[in-house]
Amino acid sequence: MDNWLDxxxxxxxxxxxxxxxxxxxxLDQALQRDAGxxxxxxxxxxxxxxxxxxxxxxxxxxxxxNASLSRLSHVVTRLDRRGFVVRERxxxxxxxxxxxxxxxxxxxxxxxxxxxxxTVRALVFDGLSDQDVADxxxxxxxxxxxxxxxxxx
Amino acid sequence: MDNWLDxxxxxxxxxxxxxxxxxxxxLDQALQRDAGxxxxxxxxxxxxxxxxxxxxxxxxxxxxxNASLSRLSHVVTRLDRRGFVVRERxxxxxxxxxxxxxxxxxxxxxxxxxxxxxTVRALVFDGLSDQDVADxxxxxxxxxxxxxxxxxx
DNA sequence: GCATCGAGGTTGAAGCGTCAACCATCGGTA
DNA sequence: TACCGATGGTTGACGCTTCAACCTCGATGC
Numbered sequence: 001m002d003n004w005l006d007x008x009x010x011x012x013x014x015x016x017x018x019x020x021x022x023x024x025x026x027l028d029q030a031l032q033r034d035a036g037x038x039x040x041x042x043x044x045x046x047x048x049x050x051x052x053x054x055x056x057x058x059x060x061x062x063x064x065x066n067a068s069l070s071r072l073s074h075v076v077t078r079l080d081r082r083g084f085v086v087r088e089r090x091x092x093x094x095x096x097x098x099x100x101x102x103x104x105x106x107x108x109x110x111x112x113x114x115x116x117x118x119t120v121r122a123l124v125f126d127g128l129s130d131q132d133v134a135d136x137x138x139x140x141x142x143x144x145x146x147x148x149x150x151x152x153x
Numbered sequence: 154m155d156n157w158l159d160x161x162x163x164x165x166x167x168x169x170x171x172x173x174x175x176x177x178x179x180l181d182q183a184l185q186r187d188a189g190x191x192x193x194x195x196x197x198x199x200x201x202x203x204x205x206x207x208x209x210x211x212x213x214x215x216x217x218x219n220a221s222l223s224r225l226s227h228v229v230t231r232l233d234r235r236g237f238v239v240r241e242r243x244x245x246x247x248x249x250x251x252x253x254x255x256x257x258x259x260x261x262x263x264x265x266x267x268x269x270x271x272t273v274r275a276l277v278f279d280g281l282s283d284q285d286v287a288d289x290x291x292x293x294x295x296x297x298x299x300x301x302x303x304x305x306x
Numbered sequence: 307g308c309a310t311c312g313a314g315g316t317t318g319a320a321g322c323g324t325c326a327a328c329c330a331t332c333g334g335t336a
Numbered sequence: 337t338a339c340c341g342a343t344g345g346t347t348g349a350c351g352c353t354t355c356a357a358c359c360t361c362g363a364t365g366c
Contacts, residue, residue, distance in 0.1 A: 001273065007257050008283070008286050009278055010175065015182060015297055019297050019300070020176055020178070023173055024173055029354095038321095038322080043170075067323095068323080068324075068325095069344075070326095070347090071263065071323055071324075071347080072322070074345085091345085095343065095345070107287075117157060123300060127295055127299065132295075135175055137168050139281070140172045141168045141281055144168055146280065147175045155308065191352080193352095220353095221353080222314075223315085224353060225315095226317085227353075230316090231352090246361080246362075247360075248313065248362070250317070285365075
């Protein structure tokens with residue numbers, strides 16, 4: 001094992017691993033409890049609510065939500081069944097599909113937003129200085145960049 | 154929404170979210186492909202291999218692996234079925250159970266380790282300076298601390 | 307001794323994500 | 337115009353995680 005992690009890297013890796021294992025679970029739990037939504041369901045609806053005409057093509061939505069197309073398709077199916085989103089075929093390209101947020105979906109996501117933001121703040125940002133936030137963004141962006149390069153979408 | 158995230162927090166949150174969504178998926182994929190193990194299965198065996206007499210009580214193992222006891226029990230069952238781990242009742246406390254790494258398990262985890270370390274290095278640490286690594290540890294430890302306080306194990 | 311409560315652990319059902327196979331459509335090329 | 341590869345998307349089966357119910361054992365009070 002010539003290429004082992006040194007001590008500082010070990011510690012950093014354990015801390016990072018704790019975050020990537022626990023944070024998603026906590027977010028999902030809180031959202032599920034407060035709004036009956038999973039984290040991705042919330043995120044997908046939030047992205048749609050910010051998009052022009054509350055609509056986005058599925059592949060673009062998948063990229064923005066950091067999800068595989070297959071996963072996103074399942075999510076949209078679930079949201080569709082609940083009446084929060086509808087599918088629409090694109091008129092100009094027969095392959096493309098749009099997801100469109102319904103009024104009920106917008107109501108739902110707007111109701112969930114304040115609680116979710118509070119959770120994120122409590123779990124992540126409380127206790128971080130402005131400099132910390134900047135560092136966090138720089139480091140995560142660097143790592144995320146390597147993730148995309150390894151498996152380019 | 155008086156308590157919204159400001160611009161810098163938004164960006165940091167998006168980057169962090171990308172990491173916590175994609176990194177576990179990549180790690181699992183790489184480990185599954187190279188060694189036929191999931192990330193937790195690997196981690197559980199790695200923790201056992203470092204423990205005295207290659208054994209740990211299930212609840213301690215769960216805490217160290219950042220997993221629920223239920224999840225850990227399922228993982229141990231799978232590893233047991235494959236012959237990598239065995240269960241042992243504690244002699245002094247009839248409730249406690251130990252997981253013990255078998256020889257086959259040790260061979261397996263030692264074979265998987267170099268590739269896994271290389272993956273972690275490629276995805277996380279390549280391109281980070283020593284200072285970055287220190288920052289990463291500090292920030293993640295801070296966040297992880299808040300995660301534990303929110304839902305104390 | 308005996309009830310009671312809590313800690314440690316297991317189990318089965320239900321929900322979610324991945325993977326691979328598949329279908330439809332578009333763009334280019336001959 | 338007819339083919340062919342690439343793009344966009346869907347689906348079903350399988351595996352993993354969670355959740356809730358449950359069981360056993362130890363400690364405590366009486």
